[in-house]
Amino acid sequence: MSYAKVRALTRVATPETEERLLAVGRAGTAEHVERIVRGWRRMDRKAEARETARRHTSRALHVYQDEDGMVVLRGRLSPEVGALLVQALAAARETLYQQRRASDVSAETSLGGVSAETPTLAQQQADALALLAETALHRGMDPGAPGERYQVVVHVDAPALADPEAPGQSVLEDGTRVSAETSRRLACDASRVVMRHAPDGHVVEVGARTRTVPPALRRALQHRDRGCRFPGCGL
Template sequence: MSTTAAHPIGGAVARVHAALDEVAGTPSWSMSRAATAEALVEVSRAEARLVEVRSRLLSHAETVTVAETNASPSVAVWHSNATRSTKRESFRQVRLAEGLDRYDLVREAVGRGEVLAEQASVICTALDDLPDDLDAGVLEQATRALVAFAEVHDAKALRVLGRRILEVVAPEVAEAWEAEQLDREEREAERSAVLRLREDGQGRIKGSFTVPLLVGQMLERALLAFAAPKHQIATHAAAAGESEQDEAPVPVRRPTAQRLGAAFVELVERLDPADLPRAGGVNATVVVTMSLESLQDGLAAATLDTGARLSAATARRLACEAGVIPVVLGGDGQPLDVGRTQRFFTVPQRVALGVRDRGCTAHGCDAPPAMCHAHHEDFWSHEGHTATRRGRLLCPFHHRRIHDPEYEADVGADNQVQFHRRT
C-alpha cells in the first residue's frame, strides 16, 4: 500500500495495516467466549472509526478534485473504480460523507465508534427530512437525541424514531409537520400506485406493483396468514382427506419468496366473486369451460373466457373450491379477558396484543405480530388465565426459550424480555 506517511492520517492508516499484519493468519481457536464477544464489538467500533476517516477523506477529495486524475465525472465514480466497489456503494459512502459534514455531532459520534455507519446514514437522512425553517437549537436537540438513541437502537428502529423525533424535542410543531408530511406521502403513494402484468408464454404471468404503505401491509398480513405453517398443515390434511385428529404431514419449508408466492396464488383463488364489483353486469371472475367428462376424470384441457388454456386437473381443483365463502371471525363487543373458560387467545385478544406489543417482545427481536405466538405470562398449566393483561407476543423461537428450563427470562420496564442462560 502506498500512503503519504508525512501526513498524520496517512501515517495512521499505515499503522492500522501494520497492526493487522501482526495478526494475519493468527488462529482464533484459543479465544474464550467472552474475549471473542468483546473482540467482535470492538471490531465494529473500529470499523465505524475508519468510516469517519474515510468520510473526511471523501469530502477532502472533492476539494482537491481527485476525480480529475482520470477524468471521472464525480468522486463517487472515481472511488468506485479505484476501490473496485460498486457505484451504488460508492455513492452511498459519498452521501454519508456529505451528511457527516452537515452534522458535526453525528460525525464525532462515528469517530468515537459510538455510532455505526448504518445508524449514521439513517440519522442524517432523518435530520435532512426535518422542516427547512426549523430553529437551529431544535435541530441540535434532535441531533443529540438521535445520537443518544443510537446507543441502544439499531438502524431500523432509528428510522422510526427519526420520523417522530420532533415529538421528543419540539412537540409544539411536531403534530402539524407530521400531518403535512404524511398527507404529502400518502397523496404521492396514491398517485404512484401501479400494477404491471405480462404473460411469459410458459403458462405464467409475471408482474410488479407499487402500492401505498397501508395497502401493502394489508396484503402482507393476508399472505402471511396463508403462508403460516398451521394453515399449510390444515390444507394438506384436508387435501389428503384426513380428519383434524389425524397427524398431518409437516409442510416442506421453502424460501420466503416462494411461500409468499404460493400464498398469493391461494389468496386470489379464494376471492369470492360475489364480493367483487360487476363489469358489464357480470362478476369479475374467470370463466372456465370444459366438458362434464373432463371435469370428472377426463384429460382434455379446459378453456378460459380469455382464450387461454389450462389443464383439466387445475380446472377440477378450482371447481372443488367453488362456493367457499370467506368468513370474518370475531365481532363487536367480544370480551378480551375470558379467564379459565378458554385456553387459547381469541382473535380480538390477538389484535389487542398486536397493537400493544407490535411484535415479538424479546429484546432485539423484530418478528411482526403475524409471525408470533400469544404467550401466557401465568402458564396455563399452572392455573394461569387467558387474559390480555397477562399475555404477550413471542416469536416461535423465543416462545420455546421462555419455556426452556435452561434459560431464565426477565421482563423490563419497557415490556421487553431479556433471556439469560442459567449457569
C-alpha cells in the first residue's frame, strides 16, 4: 500500500474500523481513499456541532446595485445549500438551452441559417438564476418534485444516519463532508437508496429508490404541522 494511502487512513482509523479501511485502501486508488477519508473523518461530537454552527452562522448573501445599474450578488452558502443551488442552476441552464435550441431551429428556417450567438457560461448562469427567481415567484415558492438528474446526493452510513454519535461517513457526492445531523435532516423528506458493500468496499447490492415519507403522508403532515418539525429545519 502506498504512503499516500497509509497517511490518509491513519487520520481516521480506529481498532473498530481498521479492517474495513484497510480493505478500502487495498481496493481503491489514492484519490479514492482520500475522498473516503475526508468523509469518514469523525470529529468529536462537540467539535462537529461547533463546525456546523460556524458554517450556519457564516452564511450570507449580499445583493447590491452597481454604478451602471447592474445587480451584483456575493454570498456564502452551507455545503448542502450550495449543492442544491448548483443543481438548480444546472437544471435551469438545461431548460434554457432547449428553448434556445428550438428558437435557433425556427430562426434558421425563417432567416436562412442565421442563429443567435451562444451565451458564455457566466451569461448562462445569470440567465438560469433569473429563471429560478421567476419560477419561484410563479409557483408561490412551492419546491415541487425534483428531477432525477438534478437531485442533491448525500452518502451516509446507516449507523451514522440512525445515531449521530456513531462513526461513519456523511458526505455530498463531491466528497464535501456534512454533519450527521444535516444528513438526518435531509433524510426526513428525501428519496432513499440502500447500498450494501462487501468487506473489500465493493458494492454488492443496490436497492430500489424509495421515499422516506410517501407523498400522501407528506401532504397530511404538511397540513397538520405547517412545515418540518425537525429541530433547526424551519421549512
